[in-house]
Amino acid sequence: MPGGRLSQQERRLIAAGLAEGLGYAEIARGLGRPTSTISREVARNGGPADYRADYAHLATGRRARRTLTASVQSADLPEAVRGYLERFADVMMQAGLPRMAARVLACLIVTDEGALSATELVQRLQVSPASVSKAIAYLEPLKVVRRERGRRGRERYLIDDDVWLRTWLTSARTHAVWADTAAEGVRLFGEDTPAGARLTAMSHFFGQLGQDMANVPAEASLGDAATVFAALLHARRPLSAQRLATALGWPADRTAAALDNAERLAGVTDPLVVCRASTTTYTVAAAPGSLTPEQRKALDDLSQQL
Numbered sequence: 001m002p003g004g005r006l007s008q009q010e011r012r013l014i015a016a017g018l019a020e021g022l023g024y025a026e027i028a029r030g031l032g033r034p035t036s037t038i039s040r041e042v043a044r045n046g047g048p049a050d051y052r053a054d055y056a057h058l059a060t061g062r063r064a065r066r067t068l069t070a071s072v073q074s075a076d077l078p079e080a081v082r083g084y085l086e087r088f089a090d091v092m093m094q095a096g097l098p099r100m101a102a103r104v105l106a107c108l109i110v111t112d113e114g115a116l117s118a119t120e121l122v123q124r125l126q127v128s129p130a131s132v133s134k135a136i137a138y139l140e141p142l143k144v145v146r147r148e149r150g151r152r153g154r155e156r157y158l159i160d161d162d163v164w165l166r167t168w169l170t171s172a173r174t175h176a177v178w179a180d181t182a183a184e185g186v187r188l189f190g191e192d193t194p195a196g197a198r199l200t201a202m203s204h205f206f207g208q209l210g211q212d213m214a215n216v217p218a219e220a221s222l223g224d225a226a227t228v229f230a231a232l233l234h235a236r237r238p239l240s241a242q243r244l245a246t247a248l249g250w251p252a253d254r255t256a257a258a259l260d261n262a263e264r265l266a267g268v269t270d271p272l273v274v275c276r277a278s279t280t281t282y283t284v285a286a287a288p289g290s291l292t293p294e295q296r297k298a299l300d301d302l303s304q305q306l
Contacts, residue, residue, distance in 0.1 A: 011053040018048050104135040108159050115158030175210030179203045224258035229274055232284045238277035
């Protein structure tokens with residue numbers, strides 16, 4: 001529509017018109033667009049001789065994203081960015097984060113450097129310095145945000161690249177503490193009391209949860225584990241580590257480490273897990289507790305009938 005952004009189909013029609021030797025005015029009339037729109041579009045994307053519709057569409061998208069990113073660095077945030085930050089904060093609030101802490105965290109995440117001073121946060125969020133201070137005080141113990149001295153000695157708050165892995169491991173340690181505290185209560189009240197029974201169940205649950213979370217491999221290894229999981233799922237049959245390494249183009253030690261990590265992630269990938277089909281082959285299968293023996297037998301019988 002006149003005044004709106006050009007669609008990919010419109011750009012292809014522009015390219016076709018240029019290939020036919022049509023002028024800007026004639027192309028514009030065919031699209032119901034101003035001639036100036038067509039001339040600017042072609043000039044920005046290589047000129048009449050080098051204009052390519054798909055490239056122009058991608059380039060325009062990149063320019064728009066750069067403009068949006070640059071606008072986030074300004075204290076005067078555009079309406080679209082403010083709306084996104086509010087929605088982002090609402091999602092984190094639903095997970096239990098206080099509103100101001102969620103708004104501060106969202107604001108830090110979308111900046112290029114992942115770091116802002118208290119003054120910059122106040123300007124962007126249009127809140128009081130005390131509100132920002134309280135939010136930072138809440139986020140710091142969670143290991144989500146940390147402080148550093150920036151240029152001119154001004155203190156900034158930032159998010160490290162490995163923050164989510166560190167947060168995961170902090171949560172794992174917290175669950176272990178809960179398990180230990182519950183176990184202490186069991187010893188105090190006794191296993192045969194109602195309180196002791198509840199505390200025993202709590203200790204077992206958080207102990208296992210903390211152990212599973214702590215055993216998750218480092219971030220760099222998670223990608224390899226996900227790749228072998230996807231490869232085995234795609235293959236639809238058991239593969240040896242050697243065959244898998246050949247198919248992925250990986251060295252044997254990398255493949256072995258990825259398979260080991262994929263097996264350790266059973267609690268995360270449930271109801272599907274990477275497991276050994278034999279002593280030398282691996283496959284993706286349903287987790288042991290996800291189906292009853294009767295259901296497995298019925299499905300096996302069905303597979304043989306197909």
